[in-house]
Structure formats: structure tokens, C-alpha cells
Amino acid sequence: MSVLSKLPWIRRYAIENERLRTKLTESRQQVRELREREERMAQDAELLRQAREYDYYWREAFKRIDIRQLMPFGEVADRVIRDRRTYLNVDRLYTLWQAVESLPPEAHAVAEVGVYRGGSAWFVADALRRRGREMPFYVCDTFQGHVEVDEELDGLHRPGVQFTRVKAEKVAKYLRGFPFVRVEVGDIRETAPTFAAENAFGLVHLDVDVYPITRFCLEFFGPRIVPGGVIVADDYGTTTCEGVKKAVDEFVAANPGFRVFHLLTGQAVVTRLGGS
Numbered sequence: 001m002s003v004l005s006k007l008p009w010i011r012r013y014a015i016e017n018e019r020l021r022t023k024l025t026e027s028r029q030q031v032r033e034l035r036e037r038e039e040r041m042a043q044d045a046e047l048l049r050q051a052r053e054y055d056y057y058w059r060e061a062f063k064r065i066d067i068r069q070l071m072p073f074g075e076v077a078d079r080v081i082r083d084r085r086t087y088l089n090v091d092r093l094y095t096l097w098q099a100v101e102s103l104p105p106e107a108h109a110v111a112e113v114g115v116y117r118g119g120s121a122w123f124v125a126d127a128l129r130r131r132g133r134e135m136p137f138y139v140c141d142t143f144q145g146h147v148e149v150d151e152e153l154d155g156l157h158r159p160g161v162q163f164t165r166v167k168a169e170k171v172a173k174y175l176r177g178f179p180f181v182r183v184e185v186g187d188i189r190e191t192a193p194t195f196a197a198e199n200a201f202g203l204v205h206l207d208v209d210v211y212p213i214t215r216f217c218l219e220f221f222g223p224r225i226v227p228g229g230v231i232v233a234d235d236y237g238t239t240t241c242e243g244v245k246k247a248v249d250e251f252v253a254a255n256p257g258f259r260v261f262h263l264l265t266g267q268a269v270v271t272r273l274g275g276s
């Protein structure tokens with residue numbers, strides 16, 4: 001039999017082959033889409049599982065006041081968040097805002113330890129100004145990251161690892177519109193003695209993430225807080241910063257004149273009792 005006589009059969013074979021190849025490509029595409037859909041469904045299921053687990057936190061959330069709409073708080077918070085100068089979100093900033101609003105009249109100083117790029121310090125300074133309560137505001141950081149951690153308690157925090165890419169001069173420049181701000185550069189255990197005579201703090205924001213420094217700050221500032229004044233300890237409820245909770249709990253247990261409130265923002269508000 002000649003090749004010519006086989007041609008119709010070869011053509012039919014080629015056409016059938018092409019049809020099967022197209023079908024195979026389509027099937028592969030369908031399998032890919034099904035896998036992607038399956039992955040998306042697994043992700044949604046995981047999100048749903050997490051949402052159910054944290055239901056206590058979100059329950060009735062849609063009925064709550066949207067604090068971003070509370071002015072002027074909302075615009076001040078928006079400004080520092082947009083400047084990308086703070087790790088604090090609007091909820092934690094609102095705690096600081098309220099602490100400034102309720103500063104006791106006897107308060108004559110404010111401090112922040114753990115400034116990093118200066119966002120939370122700028123926010124507190126602006127809140128003080130709007131409230132007509134400009135007073136010495138000690139803004140303290142090594143500006144070189146951690147100097148001491150407790151490796152058992154402080155998760156992944158290590159000297160020379162986190163918060164090292166920042167310059168004190170740049171932060172000072174960012175805060176230059178507030179002449180009452182005093183930028184204290186260095187380990188707080190060395191800079192604090194330079195303002196030890198200050199004994200009427202109304203608000204101290206502690207945001208250093210680690211046990212030994214939180215503990216030092218509580219012992220240093222505690223006796224210098226006026227009645228009704230507060231220490232806001234960031235990350236008290238953060239599982240990767242166990243040292244903060246330990247330091248605060250130890251301080252409150254040893255000092256009956258203080259009470260601690262754990263907020264769902266992760267912050268602790270340590271209040272000195274006795275305000276009238």
C-alpha cells in the first residue's frame with residue numbers, strides 16, 4: 001500500500017490528535033483552577049476559624065464608635081500613621097490620647113521610653129499641645145536598639161538586631177516643632193539619673209519590649225508618678241514579649257499603691273491610686 005493511499009487516515013489521526021491535545025490543556029487548566037479554589041477555601045476556613053476563636057474580641061464590633069472619626073484625635077493619629085513613624089495603630093494611640101486628656105492637674109512632666117522613629121512621641125506631644133498641657137516631655141531611646149534582654153522571656157529580641165536603623169538626629173528633627181520635648185539619647189539606665197529630680201510625672205509610655213528595661217523603668221518612674229497618673233506599658237498582652245507582663249505584674253504585686261488594667265489593645269495601664 002502506497003503512502004498516498006494512507007494520507008486520509010494520517011490527516012484524521014492528526015486532527016484527532018490536535019483535539020485531544022486541546023482537551024488535555026483545558027483539563028490541566030481546570031485542575032489548576034480547582035486547586036487554587038481549594039487553597040482559597042482552605043485560607044477562608046482558616047480565617048473563619050481564627051475569627052471564631054477571637055469572637056470575644058470582635059463581638060458586636062460593628063456597633064462600636066469608630067474612634068477614627070473622633071476629632072481631633074482621628075486626624076492626629078492618621079498623621080503619624082501616614083508618616084510611617086510608629087508601630088502603634090489607632091487603637092493604641094487612642095489609649096495614649098485618653099491618658100493625656102486625663103492628666104492630673106498636679107502632673108508637670110511626661111516621658112516615653114522606647115521612641116524608635118518618633119511617631120508615638122510626636123503624637124503625645126501634639127496631644128499635650130492641643131490640651132494646653134505643654135510640659136517637659138522626656139523622650140528616651142538608645143536609638144541603637146536593645147542593650148540588654150532576658151533571653152528566656154524576651155522572645156526574638158536581641159541587642160544589635162531590632163531597631164538599629166534609626167538616627168537620633170533625624171528623630172530630634174521630626175520632633176523639633178515641640179520645644180518642650182527633651183530627647184534623651186542612650187540607655188535609659190544611664191539617662192534617667194539626669195532627670196531624677198523630676199517627681200511629678202502624669203504619664204509615662206513604656207515601649208521597650210523587654211524585661212530588664214521595663215523593670216528598671218517601673219522602679220524608676222513608679223515613685224515619681226503623681227496620684228491619678230498612669231504608666232502605659234505597651235505589649236503587656238503580647239505573647240512574644242512575655243518579659244513586659246512579668247515586669248509589670250511583679251511591680252504591681254510589690255507596690256499596693258498601683259493597679260493594672262490589661263486592655264485588649266495589648267497595653268497595660270498601670271495607675272497610681274490616690275487621685276481625688
Ligand SMILES: C[S@@+](CC[C@H](N)C(=O)[O-])C[C@H]1O[C@@H](n2cnc3c(N)ncnc32)[C@H](O)[C@@H]1O
Nearest residue numbers: 086087114115116120141142145163187188208
Ligand atoms: C518597639 S520600639 C518603640 C516603638 C515606638 N514607640 C513607636 O511608636 O513605634 C522599642 C524601642 O526601645 C528602645 N530601647 C530598648 N532598650 C532600651 C534602653 N535600655 N534604653 C532606651 N531605649 C531602649 C529601642 O532602641 C527601640 O527603639
